[in-house]
Amino acid sequence: MDIASILYSLFQVGPLIIACNYLTIRLKQDRKYELQKNAEMKACWLDYNEELLKNTFKDYSPQKNIYQFFPKELENIAIETLYSLNNYQELTPIIDKLISYLGISTLPDLFFNLENLNIHYVPFYERKHFLLDTLGTYSYKNNEINIYKNRPGVLEHEFLHTASSRKITKNDTDYSLTGFSVVGKDLDWFRGLNEGYTEVLNQRIFKTRKTAYKTNTYVVKYFENIFDDPKEMEKAYFYNDIDNVVYQFLEYGSKEEFLKVISFLDLYAGMPAPKAKRDAIVNLICNVIKRSGKKDNIDKCKKLDEDNKLSIKKLVKNF
Numbered sequence: 541m542d543i544a545s546i547l548y549s550l551f552q553v554g555p556l557i558i559a560c561n562y563l564t565i566r567l568k569q570d571r572k573y574e575l576q577k578n579a580e581m582k583a584c585w586l587d588y589n590e591e592l593l594k595n596t597f598k599d600y601s602p603q604k605n606i607y608q609f610f611p612k613e614l615e616n617i618a619i620e621t622l623y624s625l626n627n628y629q630e631l632t633p634i635i636d637k638l639i640s641y642l643g644i645s646t647l648p649d650l651f652f653n654l655e656n657l658n659i660h661y662v663p664f665y666e667r668k669h670f671l672l673d674t675l676g677t678y679s680y681k682n683n684e685i686n687i688y689k690n691r692p693g694v695l696e697h698e699f700l701h702t703a704s705s706r707k708i709t710k711n712d713t714d715y716s717l718t719g720f721s722v723v724g725k726d727l728d729w730f731r732g733l734n735e736g737y738t739e740v741l742n743q744r745i746f747k748t749r750k751t752a753y754k755t756n757t758y759v760v761k762y763f764e765n766i767f768d769d770p771k772e773m774e775k776a777y778f779y780n781d782i783d784n785v786v787y788q789f790l791e792y793g794s795k796e797e798f799l800k801v802i803s804f805l806d807l808y809a810g811m812p813a814p815k816a817k818r819d820a821i822v823n824l825i826c827n828v829i830k831r832s833g834k835k836d837n838i839d840k841c842k843k844l845d846e847d848n849k850l851s852i853k854k855l856v857k858n859f
Protein backbone atom coordinates (compact mmCIF):
# COMPACT_ATOMS: atom_id res chain seq x y z
CA MET A 541 0.00 0.00 0.00
CA ASP A 542 1.56 3.32 -0.96
CA ILE A 543 1.55 6.43 1.17
CA ALA A 544 -1.12 8.07 -0.96
CA SER A 545 -3.60 5.23 -0.43
CA ILE A 546 -2.82 5.11 3.34
CA LEU A 547 -3.49 8.84 3.54
CA TYR A 548 -6.65 8.36 1.49
CA SER A 549 -7.87 5.59 3.89
CA LEU A 550 -7.07 7.76 6.92
CA PHE A 551 -8.91 10.63 5.33
CA GLN A 552 -11.96 8.38 4.95
CA VAL A 553 -11.88 6.65 8.38
CA GLY A 554 -10.49 9.60 10.39
CA PRO A 555 -13.74 11.56 10.72
CA LEU A 556 -15.52 8.38 11.76
CA ILE A 557 -12.98 7.72 14.53
CA ILE A 558 -13.22 11.32 15.72
CA ALA A 559 -17.04 11.13 15.70
CA CYS A 560 -17.03 7.85 17.67
CA ASN A 561 -14.63 9.25 20.26
CA TYR A 562 -16.69 12.39 20.58
CA LEU A 563 -19.85 10.35 21.05
CA THR A 564 -18.20 8.13 23.70
CA ILE A 565 -16.99 11.15 25.65
CA ARG A 566 -20.41 12.78 25.38
CA LEU A 567 -22.16 9.63 26.58
CA LYS A 568 -19.81 9.34 29.56
CA GLN A 569 -20.33 13.01 30.45
CA ASP A 570 -24.11 12.69 30.16
CA ARG A 571 -24.08 9.57 32.30
CA LYS A 572 -21.96 11.27 34.98
CA TYR A 573 -24.23 14.28 34.92
CA GLU A 574 -27.37 12.18 35.20
CA LEU A 575 -25.95 10.22 38.14
CA GLN A 576 -24.84 13.39 39.90
CA LYS A 577 -28.19 15.07 39.30
CA ASN A 578 -29.91 11.98 40.57
CA ALA A 579 -27.86 11.94 43.77
CA GLU A 580 -28.39 15.67 44.41
CA MET A 581 -32.09 15.38 43.80
CA LYS A 582 -32.34 12.45 46.17
CA ALA A 583 -30.37 14.23 48.90
CA CYS A 584 -32.68 17.29 48.76
CA TRP A 585 -35.74 15.15 48.60
CA LEU A 586 -34.61 13.10 51.55
CA ASP A 587 -33.99 16.14 53.78
CA TYR A 588 -37.44 17.40 52.94
CA ASN A 589 -39.17 14.10 53.53
CA GLU A 590 -37.37 13.42 56.78
CA GLU A 591 -38.80 16.64 58.14
CA LEU A 592 -42.28 15.62 57.02
CA LEU A 593 -41.89 12.16 58.49
CA LYS A 594 -40.70 13.57 61.81
CA ASN A 595 -43.81 15.71 62.06
CA THR A 596 -46.07 12.87 61.13
CA PHE A 597 -44.39 10.54 63.55
CA LYS A 598 -44.65 12.91 66.49
CA ASP A 599 -47.90 11.48 67.74
CA TYR A 600 -47.92 8.36 65.69
CA SER A 601 -49.60 5.33 67.13
CA PRO A 602 -50.26 2.90 64.30
CA GLN A 603 -53.04 0.41 64.55
CA LYS A 604 -52.57 -3.18 63.57
CA ASN A 605 -54.79 -3.78 60.59
CA ILE A 606 -57.08 -6.78 60.63
CA TYR A 607 -57.89 -7.76 57.05
CA GLN A 608 -61.42 -8.48 56.06
CA PHE A 609 -62.32 -12.06 55.50
CA PHE A 610 -62.88 -12.87 51.84
CA PRO A 611 -65.67 -15.46 51.41
CA LYS A 612 -64.31 -18.79 50.16
CA GLU A 613 -67.36 -19.54 48.03
CA LEU A 614 -66.71 -16.45 45.90
CA GLU A 615 -63.10 -17.33 45.09
CA ASN A 616 -63.71 -19.26 41.86
CA ILE A 617 -66.00 -16.65 40.39
CA ALA A 618 -63.51 -13.95 41.42
CA ILE A 619 -60.69 -15.77 39.58
CA GLU A 620 -62.85 -16.09 36.45
CA THR A 621 -63.74 -12.42 36.59
CA LEU A 622 -60.09 -11.44 36.95
CA TYR A 623 -59.02 -13.42 33.86
CA SER A 624 -61.87 -11.91 31.85
CA LEU A 625 -60.49 -8.43 32.56
CA ASN A 626 -57.10 -9.25 31.04
CA ASN A 627 -56.33 -8.06 27.50
CA TYR A 628 -52.70 -9.18 27.26
CA GLN A 629 -51.58 -12.72 26.49
CA GLU A 630 -48.19 -12.23 28.13
CA LEU A 631 -49.90 -11.39 31.42
CA THR A 632 -51.75 -14.71 31.68
CA PRO A 633 -48.81 -16.76 33.08
CA ILE A 634 -47.97 -13.88 35.44
CA ILE A 635 -51.56 -13.78 36.75
CA ASP A 636 -51.50 -17.60 37.09
CA LYS A 637 -48.42 -17.44 39.32
CA LEU A 638 -49.74 -14.51 41.35
CA ILE A 639 -53.01 -16.28 42.11
CA SER A 640 -51.42 -19.63 42.90
CA TYR A 641 -48.85 -18.01 45.20
CA LEU A 642 -51.00 -15.41 46.94
CA GLY A 643 -54.60 -16.49 46.50
CA ILE A 644 -57.22 -14.28 44.88
CA SER A 645 -58.22 -12.50 48.10
CA THR A 646 -54.78 -10.89 48.38
CA LEU A 647 -55.17 -9.04 45.07
CA PRO A 648 -57.89 -6.43 45.70
CA ASP A 649 -56.31 -3.64 43.59
CA LEU A 650 -55.91 -5.83 40.52
CA PHE A 651 -59.68 -5.98 39.99
CA PHE A 652 -59.67 -2.23 39.44
CA ASN A 653 -56.43 -1.86 37.48
CA LEU A 654 -56.35 -4.83 35.11
CA GLU A 655 -59.26 -3.96 32.81
CA ASN A 656 -57.95 -0.73 31.32
CA LEU A 657 -54.26 -1.46 31.75
CA ASN A 658 -52.07 -0.41 28.87
CA ILE A 659 -48.65 -1.95 28.23
CA HIS A 660 -46.34 0.11 26.08
CA TYR A 661 -43.08 -1.40 24.84
CA VAL A 662 -41.06 1.76 24.31
CA PRO A 663 -38.68 1.65 21.32
CA PHE A 664 -35.25 3.12 22.07
CA TYR A 665 -35.79 6.17 19.84
CA GLU A 666 -38.84 7.14 21.88
CA ARG A 667 -36.97 7.03 25.17
CA LYS A 668 -36.62 10.36 26.88
CA HIS A 669 -33.89 9.32 29.30
CA PHE A 670 -32.09 6.59 27.45
CA LEU A 671 -28.95 7.10 29.50
CA LEU A 672 -30.66 6.20 32.74
CA ASP A 673 -30.96 2.61 33.90
CA THR A 674 -34.77 2.57 34.02
CA LEU A 675 -35.99 -0.81 32.82
CA GLY A 676 -39.69 -0.12 33.17
CA THR A 677 -42.24 2.06 34.93
CA TYR A 678 -45.84 1.84 36.06
CA SER A 679 -47.95 4.96 36.15
CA TYR A 680 -51.05 4.61 38.29
CA LYS A 681 -52.44 7.88 36.94
CA ASN A 682 -52.42 6.57 33.35
CA ASN A 683 -52.71 2.92 34.43
CA GLU A 684 -49.85 2.22 32.04
CA ILE A 685 -46.79 0.01 32.14
CA ASN A 686 -43.86 1.27 30.09
CA ILE A 687 -41.24 -1.34 29.27
CA TYR A 688 -37.90 0.19 28.27
CA LYS A 689 -35.82 -2.98 28.38
CA ASN A 690 -37.78 -6.17 27.95
CA ARG A 691 -35.59 -8.32 30.19
CA PRO A 692 -36.83 -11.23 32.29
CA GLY A 693 -38.57 -9.95 35.39
CA VAL A 694 -39.23 -6.38 34.17
CA LEU A 695 -42.88 -6.89 33.20
CA GLU A 696 -43.37 -8.94 36.40
CA HIS A 697 -41.94 -6.10 38.54
CA GLU A 698 -44.20 -3.49 36.95
CA PHE A 699 -47.19 -5.80 37.16
CA LEU A 700 -46.63 -6.13 40.92
CA HIS A 701 -47.04 -2.33 41.06
CA THR A 702 -50.23 -2.65 38.97
CA ALA A 703 -51.56 -5.25 41.40
CA SER A 704 -50.86 -3.05 44.41
CA SER A 705 -51.95 0.48 43.44
CA ARG A 706 -54.98 2.46 44.44
CA LYS A 707 -56.07 6.03 45.09
CA ILE A 708 -57.30 7.35 48.41
CA THR A 709 -58.61 10.77 49.38
CA LYS A 710 -57.95 12.19 52.84
CA ASN A 711 -58.98 15.71 53.87
CA ASP A 712 -59.77 16.58 50.21
CA THR A 713 -56.27 15.57 49.11
CA ASP A 714 -55.61 12.70 46.73
CA TYR A 715 -52.86 10.20 47.40
CA SER A 716 -51.83 7.29 45.27
CA LEU A 717 -50.72 4.23 47.17
CA THR A 718 -48.50 1.64 45.51
CA GLY A 719 -47.58 -1.24 47.78
CA PHE A 720 -45.99 0.55 50.72
CA SER A 721 -45.30 3.83 48.93
CA VAL A 722 -47.47 6.89 49.43
CA VAL A 723 -47.38 9.59 46.76
CA GLY A 724 -49.24 12.88 46.98
CA LYS A 725 -48.67 16.50 46.14
CA ASP A 726 -45.13 17.33 47.39
CA LEU A 727 -44.97 13.98 49.15
CA ASP A 728 -43.22 10.76 48.23
CA TRP A 729 -42.79 8.28 51.06
CA PHE A 730 -41.46 4.74 51.47
CA ARG A 731 -40.44 4.40 47.82
CA GLY A 732 -37.18 2.62 48.66
CA LEU A 733 -38.87 0.09 50.93
CA ASN A 734 -41.52 -0.50 48.28
CA GLU A 735 -39.07 -1.08 45.41
CA GLY A 736 -36.93 -3.42 47.51
CA TYR A 737 -39.91 -5.45 48.62
CA THR A 738 -41.31 -5.53 45.07
CA GLU A 739 -38.06 -7.16 43.95
CA VAL A 740 -38.15 -9.62 46.88
CA LEU A 741 -41.61 -10.67 45.66
CA ASN A 742 -40.41 -10.73 42.05
CA GLN A 743 -37.73 -13.27 43.00
CA ARG A 744 -40.02 -15.25 45.26
CA ILE A 745 -43.16 -15.47 43.10
CA PHE A 746 -41.72 -15.42 39.57
CA LYS A 747 -38.27 -16.87 40.33
CA THR A 748 -36.66 -13.88 38.64
CA ARG A 749 -32.90 -14.06 39.00
CA LYS A 750 -31.37 -10.83 37.82
CA THR A 751 -32.93 -8.01 39.71
CA ALA A 752 -32.98 -4.27 39.94
CA TYR A 753 -32.66 -2.41 43.28
CA LYS A 754 -29.94 -4.76 44.51
CA THR A 755 -29.11 -2.89 47.75
CA ASN A 756 -32.76 -2.49 48.66
CA THR A 757 -33.55 -6.13 47.95
CA TYR A 758 -30.59 -7.23 50.09
CA VAL A 759 -31.69 -5.10 53.06
CA VAL A 760 -35.45 -5.75 52.76
CA LYS A 761 -34.86 -9.53 52.96
CA TYR A 762 -33.64 -8.89 56.53
CA PHE A 763 -36.31 -6.28 57.21
CA GLU A 764 -39.22 -8.61 56.49
CA ASN A 765 -38.19 -10.73 59.48
CA ILE A 766 -39.80 -8.13 61.76
CA PHE A 767 -42.93 -10.12 60.85
CA ASP A 768 -43.32 -13.59 62.36
CA ASP A 769 -45.02 -14.76 59.18
CA PRO A 770 -43.81 -13.36 55.81
CA LYS A 771 -47.37 -13.77 54.48
CA GLU A 772 -48.40 -10.90 56.78
CA MET A 773 -46.03 -8.51 55.04
CA GLU A 774 -47.20 -9.74 51.63
CA LYS A 775 -50.79 -9.02 52.60
CA ALA A 776 -49.83 -5.59 53.93
CA TYR A 777 -48.16 -4.82 50.56
CA PHE A 778 -51.19 -5.73 48.48
CA TYR A 779 -53.55 -3.93 50.88
CA ASN A 780 -51.31 -0.80 50.86
CA ASP A 781 -50.98 -1.10 54.59
CA ILE A 782 -47.76 0.67 55.55
CA ASP A 783 -49.26 1.10 59.05
CA ASN A 784 -48.89 -2.58 59.70
CA VAL A 785 -45.19 -2.45 58.78
CA VAL A 786 -44.61 0.57 61.04
CA TYR A 787 -46.52 -1.17 63.82
CA GLN A 788 -44.39 -4.29 63.57
CA PHE A 789 -41.13 -2.36 63.56
CA LEU A 790 -42.06 -0.07 66.44
CA GLU A 791 -42.90 -3.01 68.63
CA TYR A 792 -39.17 -3.54 69.25
CA GLY A 793 -37.49 -0.70 67.34
CA SER A 794 -37.56 3.07 67.85
CA LYS A 795 -38.93 5.74 65.50
CA GLU A 796 -35.36 6.97 64.92
CA GLU A 797 -34.26 3.50 63.90
CA PHE A 798 -37.23 3.17 61.58
CA LEU A 799 -36.44 6.51 59.94
CA LYS A 800 -32.81 5.48 59.50
CA VAL A 801 -33.82 2.34 57.63
CA ILE A 802 -36.44 4.11 55.52
CA SER A 803 -34.08 6.98 54.63
CA PHE A 804 -31.33 4.54 53.71
CA LEU A 805 -33.67 2.61 51.40
CA ASP A 806 -34.91 5.80 49.77
CA LEU A 807 -31.41 7.13 49.21
CA TYR A 808 -30.08 3.92 47.68
CA ALA A 809 -33.10 3.09 45.54
CA GLY A 810 -31.27 4.51 42.52
CA MET A 811 -27.67 3.55 43.19
CA PRO A 812 -25.79 0.81 45.04
CA ALA A 813 -24.82 1.59 48.64
CA PRO A 814 -21.25 1.27 49.92
CA LYS A 815 -20.92 -2.14 51.60
CA ALA A 816 -20.10 -0.66 55.03
CA LYS A 817 -23.26 1.49 55.03
CA ARG A 818 -25.40 -1.39 53.84
CA ASP A 819 -24.01 -3.70 56.53
CA ALA A 820 -24.59 -1.05 59.22
CA ILE A 821 -28.29 -0.86 58.30
CA VAL A 822 -28.59 -4.65 58.20
CA ASN A 823 -26.95 -4.73 61.62
CA LEU A 824 -29.47 -2.18 62.93
CA ILE A 825 -32.39 -4.26 61.62
CA CYS A 826 -30.97 -7.48 63.09
CA ASN A 827 -30.50 -5.79 66.47
CA VAL A 828 -34.17 -4.75 66.49
CA ILE A 829 -35.14 -8.32 65.68
CA LYS A 830 -32.80 -9.67 68.40
CA ARG A 831 -34.51 -7.34 70.90
CA SER A 832 -37.79 -9.14 70.18
CA GLY A 833 -36.24 -12.32 71.58
CA LYS A 834 -38.11 -14.32 68.92
CA LYS A 835 -35.87 -17.25 68.08
CA ASP A 836 -37.41 -18.04 64.66
CA ASN A 837 -37.05 -14.48 63.42
CA ILE A 838 -33.46 -14.23 64.72
CA ASP A 839 -32.59 -17.55 63.05
CA LYS A 840 -33.97 -16.32 59.72
CA CYS A 841 -31.53 -13.37 59.88
CA LYS A 842 -28.63 -15.72 60.69
CA LYS A 843 -29.62 -17.92 57.76
CA LEU A 844 -29.54 -14.89 55.46
CA ASP A 845 -26.03 -14.03 56.75
CA GLU A 846 -24.87 -17.55 55.90
CA ASP A 847 -26.52 -17.53 52.45
CA ASN A 848 -24.94 -14.17 51.63
CA LYS A 849 -21.48 -15.40 52.69
CA LEU A 850 -21.94 -18.51 50.57
CA SER A 851 -22.97 -16.54 47.48
CA ILE A 852 -19.89 -14.29 47.84
CA LYS A 853 -17.65 -17.39 48.05
CA LYS A 854 -19.33 -18.80 44.93
CA LEU A 855 -18.81 -15.51 43.10
CA VAL A 856 -15.11 -15.42 44.02
CA LYS A 857 -14.70 -19.05 42.98
CA ASN A 858 -16.28 -18.42 39.56
CA PHE A 859 -14.09 -15.36 39.10
Ligand SMILES: [Zn+2]
Nearest residue numbers: 697701735738
Ligand atom coordinates in the same frame (compact mmCIF):
# COMPACT_ATOMS: atom_id res chain seq x y z
ZN1 LIG B 1 -40.66 -0.45 40.68
